[in-house]
Amino acid sequence: SLTYRYPVSGNYTVNVVAKGATGLTTSKSINVSVTVVQSMVWSDEFDQPGAPNPQKWIYDIGAGGWGNNESQYYTNRLDNAIVSNGTLKIIAKAETYSGSSYTSARLLSRTKFTFKYGKIEVSAKVPVGAGTWPAIWMLGDNFPTVGWPACGEIDIMEHKGSDPNRIHGSVHYPGFSGGNAVTATTLIQGAATSFHLYACEWSPQSIKFFVDGNLFHTVANTSSLPFNQSFFVLLNQAMGGTFGGAIDPAFSNATFEIDYVRVYQ
Numbered sequence: 206s207l208t209y210r211y212p213v214s215g216n217y218t219v220n221v222v223a224k225g226a227t228g229l230t231t232s233k234s235i236n237v238s239v240t241v242v243q244s245m246v247w248s249d250e251f252d253q254p255g256a257p258n259p260q261k262w263i264y265d266i267g268a269g270g271w272g273n274n275e276s277q278y279y280t281n282r283l284d285n286a287i288v289s290n291g292t293l294k295i296i297a298k299a300e301t302y303s304g305s306s307y308t309s310a311r312l313l314s315r316t317k318f319t320f321k322y323g324k325i326e327v328s329a330k331v332p333v334g335a336g337t338w339p340a341i342w343m344l345g346d347n348f349p350t351v352g353w354p355a356c357g358e359i360d361i362m363e364h365k366g367s368d369p370n371r372i373h374g375s376v377h378y379p380g381f382s383g384g385n386a387v388t389a390t391t392l393i394q395g396a397a398t399s400f401h402l403y404a405c406e407w408s409p410q411s412i413k414f415f416v417d418g419n420l421f422h423t424v425a426n427t428s429s430l431p432f433n434q435s436f437f438v439l440l441n442q443a444m445g446g447t448f449g450g451a452i453d454p455a456f457s458n459a460t461f462e463i464d465y466v467r468v469y470q
């Protein structure tokens with residue numbers, strides 16, 4: 206007997222060929238319908254007030270543009286990342302801090318949780334205002350050794366505050382990174398006034414992007430791409446940069462609010 210575990214639901218054709226000692230062969234084909242049941246393997250419901258859970262998140266700290274000419278200094282202060290009333294608030298502020306004119310926070314699950322294939326869902330409310338750049342994304346766990354874009358990047362949600370309600374979903378890898386990423390957008394209503402569900406389904410065959418259950422972008426995955434290894438999760442709000450664009454001179458603060466992060470396999 207032979208057992209095979211299908212990674213995603215679908216209709217499949219199973220082909221079997223049997224060869225006898227005399228050289229005779231016989232074959233059989235059947236069609237099977239497979240339903241893959243997923244279970245939640247990791248989550249943060251952000252239900253403990255105070256600093257983000259140190260068992261689940263670490264911080265990137267500092268300035269320097271982060272490869273995109275961004276203007277903020279990332280800190281680990283409660284001023285910039287705090288859990289209250291059941292949600293995580295990532296708060297960008299206009300303030301002078303260690304040579305930068307803005308502060309914010311970037312949380313990542315690296316060293317705490319990584320996963321290979323599955324579905325990630327994030328319920329979030331984005332800010333508006335020129336220059337704000339909230340993002341929900343993932344990087345390959347080998348980022349510290351191979352660098353970017355060789356590690357691969359999956360952007361589940363990016364939002365440009367100067368272009369309200371337009372949600373971007375993208376992948377980056379060698380030859381298709383930065384402004385040349387494989388990307389698509391979708392327009393929704395009330396991105397800044399209500400929570401929406403941003404999701405990504407990732408398998409050996411494809412990477413699919415959803416908003417509120419609606420598929421808006423599909424990227425084919427192959428064994429030659431860097432999307433067949435463990436990835437970690439990032440949540441952040443950048444200011445300005447190559448994507449965020451010019452910052453409103455009157456900007457004072459903006460909050461990127463996340464209700465939960467859930468990963469299923």
